[in-house]
Amino acid sequence: MAQQAFAIRYVAGYRSWAGAPYNCRYHAVAGMPIFRYRAFSADGRSETGSVEFSNESLAFASLTGQGLTVVELTEGPVSVGTPAARRGRHQKKIPLSAQADLAEQMALMLGSGMTLPQATRLLGEGAENQQIRRSFDRINRLVADGTDFPKALEGEAQAFSPLFVPLVEVSYASRNPVVILNSLSTFLRRQDNLRSEVGAALVYPAILLVGAAFMVIFLAIYLAPNLAPMFSSMGQEVPALIAAMVRFGELLAGYWFVFALLTGVLVGTLFLIWPRVSSRLRRFAFRMPKVGTVMATLSLARLSRTSALLLGSGLPLAVALRRTAELMPREPAGDSFTKAAQQLEGGGTASDIFVADSRLPQSFKEMFRYGETTNTLPLVLASVAASFESRAERQMQSLTRLIVPLVTLVVGGAVAAIVYLVMGAVLSVNDLGTL
Structure with a gap:
């Protein structure tokens, strides 16, 4: 009941x-x-x-x-935009892999006959992840105090993926919660794998940049200061590059605390303004060649996958489309999902809105129209999402093969240029000494 x-x-x-x-x-x-x-x-x-x-x-x-x-x-009333609007707003996100394991364990427990609150209590007591244990402990205490389970779960929403809490809530009222939770687990694992691939692709360029930075610091603090006196002792002007590096080394050695303070201020400021900065960087990335293509493909894959999961959980199409847009507010095509929901509520068809959106690929428009016409949208959107995820993976691999040699060339060229100029100055000192 x-x-x-x-x-x-x-x-x-x-x-x-x-x-x-x-x-x-x-x-x-x-x-x-x-x-x-x-x-x-x-x-x-x-x-x-x-x-x-x-x-x-x-x-x-x-x-x-x-x-x-x-x-x-x-x-008093609470505005959703304020920090007090949602409990746990400052909570650290639980890793996607841990969330996927959690959804899978919940599905197993529900499949064995447990209720969702019972599964939550057991998972909270035995969770290895401390954040999951704290979140579920708070949920269990609220339920024990008489709070509805969905409402108690929502209080911890900020610690989870945007789709985790809505689908767990839907599974609470569903006749087949095991399927919903297993689908959620699969989705979260796929998202985690995509993030891991992106992170792995950026490791090598990051190592190159860090190595180049340390080489410049070594030249500025140790090598350049030892070369400069050689020119002065021979009455020659110190080369501009070596003089600049000596000056830079002196600033680092004498005012390192100022650099550390400025770095801390910069990091703190960036942390405070990151939501606005990340949104602008994201919009800029969508306009970049190659990178924008990958991001657009991933964005549409996420929207399609989310809609498929919500539809598969039994929500009406208009509700699923609107909820998808609200769960994915940063996706460029999300506004079309909201308009499609409004179109359905007004008696029209959602596919008309997607067909009119020039940002969407033709394959998505045709598949959505077919799924809406045949009443098979959950399966169609799941297939579309899988197709776009595979395409994005291939695009990322292609982009990685382009970025890695490009970064290697730029960083290696810059370091080689500095070494060449420094060694040229050293050789010029040797030439002067033989005269």
Whole structure:
């Protein structure tokens, strides 16, 4: 009965939601006061968020029961954009591989007859990942205090992949949760593999850049200062390159703390403004040749895969498309998914919106129209996602084969030029000494 009641509220929430923030539907259903809090966990981490209880005493008791030391608790509405809007906003992301293992273990437990709250409790007690253990411990405490399981799970959403919590919530009300959770596990593993491939492709260029930086520092601090006096002793002007490197070495040696401070300030500033910077870098990357092609392919693969998983979990097409756009807000084609959902709600067909979008490849448009016409979109979109993921992998391999020799050539050429100029100066000193 609890799962059936949740299913009714879940669908009703989507129908009345119409673009409202993801967690607002529970507030509308519960109708209880919202208490914002600031607290410290047992290991000293600061946490902010919000809870719903009938009075302040129950809210305080629930938070302290979770092992939190509450330093501030106030009643009032919470804006989704604020740090207190979602509990765990500052939580570190759980690795995708650990999330995939978690989804797979949940599927196994549910397949053996356990309920999702029971599986969550057991996984929280036996999890090797400390963050998973803390998150599930908080979920279990909230459930023990009477909070609905989906609502308790949503409080930890920031620690997981955007698709993890929605699909676990859907599986809670589904008749076939094992299939949904196994699909989620497969999706997360595929995402983790793609990230690993990108990271591996960048390792060699990064090593080259670090090695070049250390070589320049070595020349500036050790070699150049030993060469400069040789020119002065012979009454010759020190070459401009060696003089510049000597000056740079002196600055490093005499003001290293200033460089360290500036580096710390730069890193801290970058951390604070990273959301805006990353968005601009992402938009710039989409416009770059080769790189933009790979990113566009991966973006459409993610959108297709997410839509396929949501549709496969039993959500209506309009709801699945709208939710896909909201779970993937940074994807360029996400706005077309929102428009397609609006088109369906207005009595039209979603494929008309995608056909009119010039950013989408023709193969996606044709496959989506076919799936919508034959009512086989979950299978069609899963096939489309697999196709685009394979294409992106091939494109990344091609890009890697281009980037690695290019970076090697540029970095090696720069280092060779510096060494050539320095050695030229050394040889000129030897020529002077033989005169």
